[in-house]
Amino acid sequence: MTAMLIITGAILAALILSGKAKTMTANQWLALAVALIGANFLRGGNWLIGGAMIGGAAFLNGWRILIPAKDETPQKRKPRNFELDRARSLLGVDVKADRSAINDAWRERLAEHHPDRGGDEELARQINRARDILLDDLDSQKP
Template sequence: MSLLVLAAIALAGWMWWTGRLQRVTGQDAVAIGVGLLGLILLAKGKPLLGVAPALLTGLYALWRFNRGEKERKSREIPPGPMDVAEARALLGVDEHADAEAIRAAHRRLIALTHPDRGGTEALARKINAARDVLLRHHGEK
């Protein structure tokens, strides 16, 4: 096999190992397959057949990356000061909640929306800020 094909397989393995392939769609899988086919054809000495699939896969990857950046920026929550009522609403606790109930609500919510599980970092920061505001208001921290 060609060094280029081995590098592509190693890159795909690294992406799978680090969890970067969690959000791969069917289109992404087809593009990866077409790109590997193009690389194999290039490695076998058939540049006329291999250049087009490899080039199309590269263009698809650039398009997908740019689209992903735009989606990530649109999901971010703008930072700002948070009042106690907003923090209670975000964590889903009432005004009589003690520190342990606040921490439990925070743990439950952050487990669902953590960036490692598909949430955004901005949302995790907002949830953490809500916990801090409520604990400070409650007199702890």
């Protein structure tokens, strides 16, 4: 029993430290639990039930825990009007601002609020995100 607790702890620690635990679905957690219980049956000598449980865990999508999914780029959604308005007000640019005006306003605001100069880290993040939103909106408007 102690060996299984150590193995379970090692697997959970590896998933947490690698960052995969944050993105796991409920089916993947279920598959992990079934596989660990199946391994415990195998350790106890019950090969038939243990093998069936591990096979069932693989069927429940458990293989995707260890094998990374294919490169699926998430679709960028178009920002809503209030996001654009908030980004413009944060940078202090108007609706007709071009790329250079947005970048100039971004540099100026970030110089004021950069964390290395005593500014707020969250506000700096918001300033960077506002620039990204406005530039993405400009790129999407081009024919």
